[in-house]
Amino acid sequence: MIVSHWNSSEAWSGLSVVISCVLALVGLLGVGGVSSGVVSLLSAPRAKNKTGFNLVLSIISLLPAILLAVVAVVLVEALIHAFQIPVAQIPAPTAVIQKFLESRQVLWRDTQTTLLEAGVGYLIGASLGVIVAILVSRYQFLNKGLMPYATIFSSIPIVALAPVIVKAAGLEWGSKAAVVAITIFFPVLVNTARGLLEVNPLTIDLMRSYAADPRRVFMDLRIPNALPYIFNALKISTTLALIGAIVAEFFGSTGSGLGFRILVETGQASFDSVWAAINIASFLGIIFYNLAALLERRVTGWHVSFRE
């Protein structure tokens, strides 16, 4: 069915592409194997609490992955040139970099727009989620009446929500921030409520035997107990925020934003721009996630999961 669209010479070139890709994959595995062997040799004498040395070690342990990526990019470049695949199908990595440098001002504006949408939506959604979770933990009625809905709502695809909200709230960045806030609200609510409620009964008894009033129990027991859950939700939400912003931009925007750029350039088959935008979005995602992880480490560094 797929092959029937090609004539025989195209089918042959298609086959050779497949074969080269398989060979390339095998080669990549070899690179991964060799480099990880080198790394395990290097990192064999474990350092004893020398932080500088540990940093070097952690960089070295990332070496196979970095090497793999470099080799993969070079291979893709070589394959694309070897088979003369046009930019309208798969652009070479160098073409993407060139495009990135050419249109960096437009891409920078897109990045700012998407960041604004995702950031504002993230802050609003996360704080609303935490506030409602506190109410839920305070009132048993809300816990029973609201949480089942929250669980159901978290399985709704945001794509379907986005056009409705963009239609109702306009094409400005605010509508996209609203989509992001709604997307994030439910995971934060569900996780925070679980953290606030799933407290060891023994510790509650202990607090009671100390004659602690409910406020103290809340501040000294429930909140610290919930913090790891909250940060887990906050970490997941960073990705969700960017997804929400990009998807919402697919359904209407005022002419800037990474999602808008991706959609428009896809329509014109200029995939080098699309790849540039995708790479920026990925980069943003990694930075955003690691910021949340850094905050987690700062605030809940005492937690078991961080101990060696």
Place this chain on the structure above:
Amino acid sequence: MMRSSHFVPMFIVGVVLIALYFPIMLLANYPAAARALQRGAVLECKTALECSFDMRSPIIPAPAQLLRGVRSLYFPPTSETSVPYNAFFTGLETLSGLALASIVGLGLAVLLVASKAFERALLPWLVASQTVPIIAIAPMLAVLLGQYGVEGWIPKAIIAAYIAFFPIAIGVSKGLRSPDPIQVDLMKTYNAGSLQTFAKLRFPSSIPYLFTAFKVSVTAALIGAIISESATISGAGLGKMLSENSRASDAVGLWLVMIGSAVLGILLVSIVGWLERVVTPWQRNR
């Protein structure tokens, strides 16, 4: 699952939410309706309040409008322009994407656990890929697959699989490592080979992790399927309906498609939950 003590509070909260819908709707529609009246548009309604319930392009549609829309967009369910018909296709694409993703994800997870070299080289990228808005790639992938002559439901399933397989690979590799060292030692004392240890111990203990990953990735796969449908606008599907209604700015239609997608999402998640209960009965007491 749902205890009977939840019913009354759930009912009351539901009623309150529905009751809140009216004032929010009025608040959203009233200014637009008043403006339309001032402009002297020929309308069947007299006051702005009345008009808020019956606008041609409402900001938030009135319940009566939604009900009327249900009649035209949900019935008959076999018609090509109805929501259930398109939702069926989207659901099918999502599930086949999920099946494909679980094959790829399982294979990758086995490789990750079996080969230290593979893990060292690949795991950082897999972890990083979890933090990346992978959905951004969907429109391009849909167009690209179309250029290679892959059309119909297949490209959508491939994109759904592409989005869903990362969580599955990570989850299953975690699951394959989850057996207690004591259990692994026990298998060793039975003189079981690594293949037997895999089949009898590692694989069964990874299944709960597989389902946890499924629950995350089924929604992701659904989003991927809908986005790729709306990017190609060929064939059937909720995504196609969404982009058509979005372009025609048919608010009632958009709402109804949204409700349809929500129901589909809930349905798919509950199918995964049901499968989990069937496949892993030993987990039921959790």
